[in-house]
Amino acid sequence: MPLTTASAPPETSPGRAAPAGGALLVLGFVLLSLNTRVAFGQVGPLAPVAGWGQGTVTVLGLLPPLCMGLFAPLGALARRRIGEERGLFWASVLLVAGAALRPTGLAGLYAGTVLVGIAVAVVNVLIPVFVRARFAPQRIGTMMGVYALSMGAGSAVVAALVAPVADAWSWRAAVALAVVPAVLAAAGMAPQLRVDRPIPAAAAPVHRRPVGRTALAWSLTAFFGIQTLVFYATLAWLPTILVDAGLSRTAAGTDQAVLILGLAVGGFLAPVLAAARADQRPHILAVVAVCVLGLLGVLLAPAAGAPVWAGVLGIGMGGGQALAGVLFARRGTDHDHVAALSTMAQTCGYLLAATGPALAAALHGATGTWTTPLLALVALLLAGSVLSLRAGHSVTKPHRDPSNR
Structure with a gap:
């Protein structure tokens, strides 16, 4: 999002005092995190069980x-209007x-997925700003790790349940499982309505180039976009790849759950390790290497080592998804800059990622x-490792604003 001349709001102190702080703050954060990817992780395991065609799976992916x-x-707009x-x-x-609409039929599944996607779009943009504003600087990595760990754990539990529930009842009953964590997330965030939003004080204008004209923003976009493309292509098609390799539908669903559990592990470790250092380039290269190893394992031994490769791939992809949040928070110079970087990277990155399931289907x-x-996903990851290096470190020079580079 372009950010030219603006008034910088006061940087509220990390962990600012609020009525809904402490345990309620962490509980609400975890409950929201548990829910954020649940609905999307259901499609892969359900596809072989529900008998959906390739077109349906592609659209849902x-x-x-x-x-x-x-x-x-909308996330940046919501932040400006309501906090x-x-x-x-x-x-x-x-x-x-959205979760309540999805079990009503195939049309409801499409419409509900759109609503969930809109909601998660807002959450994705606001989470890095929320973490930077409400938690101490030394806890940013930990909280981004908790976010990814909770997100992966919630998705893994539901992904493991959907195939047995669909076999016992129907795919509608399996999809309806996502309603439970959605309700818990809303209840957990309700106490945050009591937080008084600070009134911005007058401040000197901040002269900043539009983020779309900075190498930093495009490098962040490349990292996030390619990691997310690989994530959604794999999430949509891994169970089908494994079934085609000879695994049962139940085994493929279990391996999808292992993948999502790996997402939780990698999503916790990567930001905790990365936030402790000023330079995140080694962490960018590490998550790319782990993703490539997992994809090559699925390619070369899809049946014999499926749980291992699913776990390795999940760790790499989870690390990549969570590392992006640390990069937004660390490379941003203030809350507005964090929101602008996050919005641009996620707008462009998710639109790029949307081609992933369709690209994989077309090539297949x-x-x-x-x-x-x-192999195409491997090639994209290797190209992305080069394009993403600028996002991994701060270029600081005297008397220059790093947000302008």
């Missing part, structure tokens, strides 16, 4: 990143509405094998 890209600017706390609460209410349809799609 495309809608979340497409919506999160198109509606990411991070209220923005996250109303986003959680929209999550409940053209070649009749999953080898080409998997």
Whole structure:
């Protein structure tokens, strides 16, 4: 999002005093985090069980990143109008509405997924700003790790349950499981409505180049976009790849749960380790290497080592998704700059990521094998490792604002 001449709001002190702080703050944060990817993780395990065609799976895989890209600017708008706390609460209410609509039929599944995607778009943009504003600087990495760990754990539990529930009842009953964490998220964020939003004090104008004209913003976008493309392509098609390799539908669903559990592990470790250092370039290269190892394992030994490769791939992708939040918080010079970097990277990155499931499906349809799609994802990751290096470190020079580079 362009950010030219603006008045910088006062940087509220980390962990600012608020009625809904302490345990309630952490509880609400965790409950919201548990819910954030639950709905999206259901599609892969359900696809073989529900008998959905390739077109349905492709659309359901495309809608979340497409919506999160198109509606990411709503997060910045919500922050300016009502603040991070209220923005996250109303986003959680929209999550409940979307989760409740999805089990009503195929049309409701599409429409509800759109609503969930819009809600998560707002959450994605606000979380790095919320963490920077409400927690001490030394806890930013830990809280971003808690966010990713909770997100992955919630998705893993539901992903493991959907196939057995669908076999016992129906895919609608399996999809309805997402309503429970959605309601808990809204309840957990409700106390944040009591937080008084600080009134900005007069401040000198901050002269800053539009973020779209800085190498930093585009490097962040490249890292986030490619990591997220790989994430959604894998999430949509891994169970089908494993079923085609000879695994049962239940085993493929279990391996998807292992993948999502790996997301939680990598999502916790990467930001905790990365936030402790000023230079995150080694962490960027590490998560790319782990992702490549997991994809090559799925390619070369999809049946024999499926749980291992799913776990490795999950750790790498989880690390990449969570590391982005640390990069937004660390590279931003103030709350407005963090929001602008986050909004641009997520708008462009999710729109790029939306092509992932369709790209994988098209390559599979053209070649009749999953080898080409998997190799294409590896190539994208390797290219992204070079493009992302600027995002991993601060370029500081005397008398220059790092946000202008």
